Amino acid sequence: AQSVTQPDIHITVSEGASLELRCNYSYGATPYLFWYVQSPGQGLQLLLKYFSGDTLVQGIKGFEAEFKRSQSSFNLRKPSVHWSDAAEYFCAVGAGTNAGKSTFGDGTTLTVKP
Amino acid sequence: DGGITQSPKYLFRKEGQNVTLSCEQNLNHDAMYWYRQDPGQGLRLIYYSQIVNDFQKGDIAEGYSVSREKKESFPLTVTSAQKNPTAFYLCASSMGAGAYGETQYFGPGTRLLVL
Numbered sequence: 001a002q003s004v005t006q007p008d009i010h011i012t013v014s015e016g017a018s019l020e021l022r023c024n025y026s027y028g029a030t031p032y033l034f035w036y037v038q039s040p041g042q043g044l045q046l047l048l049k050y051f052s053g054d055t056l057v058q059g060i061k062g063f064e065a066e067f068k069r070s071q072s073s074f075n076l077r078k079p080s081v082h083w084s085d086a087a088e089y090f091c092a093v094g095a096g097t098n099a100g101k102s103t104f105g106d107g108t109t110l111t112v113k114p
Numbered sequence: 115d116g117g118i119t120q121s122p123k124y125l126f127r128k129e130g131q132n133v134t135l136s137c138e139q140n141l142n143h144d145a146m147y148w149y150r151q152d153p154g155q156g157l158r159l160i161y162y163s164q165i166v167n168d169f170q171k172g173d174i175a176e177g178y179s180v181s182r183e184k185k186e187s188f189p190l191t192v193t194s195a196q197k198n199p200t201a202f203y204l205c206a207s208s209m210g211a212g213a214y215g216e217t218q219y220f221g222p223g224t225r226l227l228v229l
Contacts, residue, residue: 009154032216043118043204043220044157051216090156094216101147101172102218106156 032094145210
């Protein structure tokens, strides 16, 4: 069975600083990997996804993530954080079946200091 | 605009009462899902459906029931057997086939509170 670990429960960064959110996964084959963002009281919005090919994927809102098979990681990065990026971020791994049933990490809450 | 709608935004349940949460999508997606989210926790899968008239239990199905009579609709009933129903409920859909079927699109959620 697949699993996802997001080691950081809460991260605080200053506005304009760089950001890296960690995600480690466990899955036997090539995974489908996702990052979602959730604002308080809202649903989840897809930031980016990795299925195959280039291991550095670009997403919306200036985010990118790098798939590193050797480290079983899919870390999310942004070079300069904006106050509006404050939210909860979820990493997810897909099973690679027709079920489309992803397993989600517990999330990382991002606080942005002015 | 294509998307997923959930209603109501807030729902109050009395002791012993069954309540139904609505989820509708106009994305023509085959697969639909219900997740429960508790404070500080990730999403836990309640039920999912890959096709009309078929659905499967997720990790925490006890105390919940679903139906999938139409492709665009996947209502969730929280029964009186669910002893701790207070949570944020998220509905999602995906194409359901192949790699791109893994990408899920989420509704805005329903917050269920017990009176």
